[in-house]
Amino acid sequence: MDIDTYYTDHWKHIEEERIARYERMFEWRDGQAALLAPAAIEAGHRVLDFGSGPGFMALAIADMVGESGRVHGVDINARFVADATERADGRAHVSFHHVTDGRIPLPDGAVDRVLCKNVLEYxxxxxxTLAELRRVLAPGGRIHIMDSDWGFVVVEPWGKENVDRYFAAAAVAFREPHIGRKAQGLxxxxxxxDIEVRIQAFADTQGRSLPVIRNMRSYIGAALDAGGDTGLSGEQADALLAEAEGAVEEGRFLFSLPQFLVTGTKS
Ligand SMILES: C[S@@+](CC[C@H](N)C(=O)[O-])C[C@H]1O[C@@H](n2cnc3c(N)ncnc32)[C@H](O)[C@@H]1O
Known part of the structure; x- marks a missing residue:
């Protein structure tokens, strides 16, 4: 894999171990409904989920819009599209499409809502991309971005310096790691x-977010394999990961990654 385009290539080709991790990371939980609230999704809406991954959120939205609505999921990973299609289990008002050239296979003004969760940093x-998403929105339609800003991560008991080192070493995986704070301006x-910005923070003390930290370790591995200057050795990264895992057992773990919810209307 070319390390200069790793930020996008690592989504096109995903090894089996990461697929399993992503299925756990992206599983849709009822508690996440608050992330969607600003999008004001209603029964009958036509919705695009850009970067739909394994399809869990798109399927939850299919329940919200009902059979009078329509959900389109698109993703650059063919395996995700196939798995999501299988999960849809023949429901006629939801479909998933593989995109390869940045062009969404929908006509102009085809949807009432565009949702984009944790995709734009890649x-x-x-x-x-935003111009293409705007194209498929109907006039008066809303775009709703839900995204992280990797400058706001907290991992205890690491302390800020180690958090900065660990996530900087994984930076090859992102085109724009600070997308959260930039979404409004974009x-x-x-x-x-009518652009609105909200920030929602969750505190994980149980270790549910360890897959995110392990995932970053695989990105650090890719950077090290490419001979990049990561500022952190594989051994140092493993020691931090082990410390986080141990802290869960000892009740000393805290992870937080605020989500920026940024919503705007097309004229
Ligand atoms: C972090 S995952 C988020 C998945 C899903 N939105 C969720 O939150 O559960 C990022 C997703 O964006 C997809 N993706 C990355 N770059 C993309 C692009 N240029 N066009 C479409 N999808 C893309 C990836 O394949 C992956 O499924």
């Missing part, structure tokens, strides 16, 4: 109006 050209640049 796209090669975020302005071009929507304004595309001409969206």
């Amino acid at each position: 796209v090669p050209d975020v302005d071009a 929507l304004a640049k595309q001409g969206f109006h």
Whole structure:
């Protein structure tokens, strides 16, 4: 894999171990409904889920819009699209599409809502992607971005310096790790109006987010394999990971990664 384009390539080709981890990470839980609230999704809405991954959120949205609505999921990973299609189990109002060239297979103005959860930090050209998402939205339709900002991660008992080192070493996996704070400005640049920003933070003390930290370790491994200057050796990264795992057992673990919820309307 070319390390310069790893931020996007690592989604096109996913090894089996990571697929299993992502299925756990992206499973939709009822408690996450608050992430969708600003999108005001209603029965009958036509919705695009851009970067739908294994399809869990798109299927939850299919329940929200009902059979008078429609959900389209798109993703650059063919395996995710196939697995999501299987999970849809023949439901006629939800479909998943594999995209390869940045073009969404929908006509102009086809949907009432565009949802995009934890995707924009990976796209090669975020302005071009947002322009394409705006194209498929109907006038008056809303785009709703739910995304992290990797400058706001807390992992205890690591302390800030180790968090910064660990996530900086994994930075090859992101095109724009600070997408959360930038989303508002990017929507304004595309001409969206009535832009609202909310930030939602969760505290994980039980270790549910360890897969995120393990996932970052695989990105650090890719950077090390490519001979990059990560500022952290594999042994140091493993020691931090082991410390986090041990802290869960000892009741000393805390993980938080605030989600930026940024919503705008197309004229
Ligand atoms: C972190 S996962 C999030 C998956 C899902 N949205 C969720 O939150 O459960 C990022 C997803 O974006 C997809 N993705 C990355 N770059 C993409 C692109 N340029 N076009 C479409 N999908 C993309 C990946 O394949 C992956 O499924």
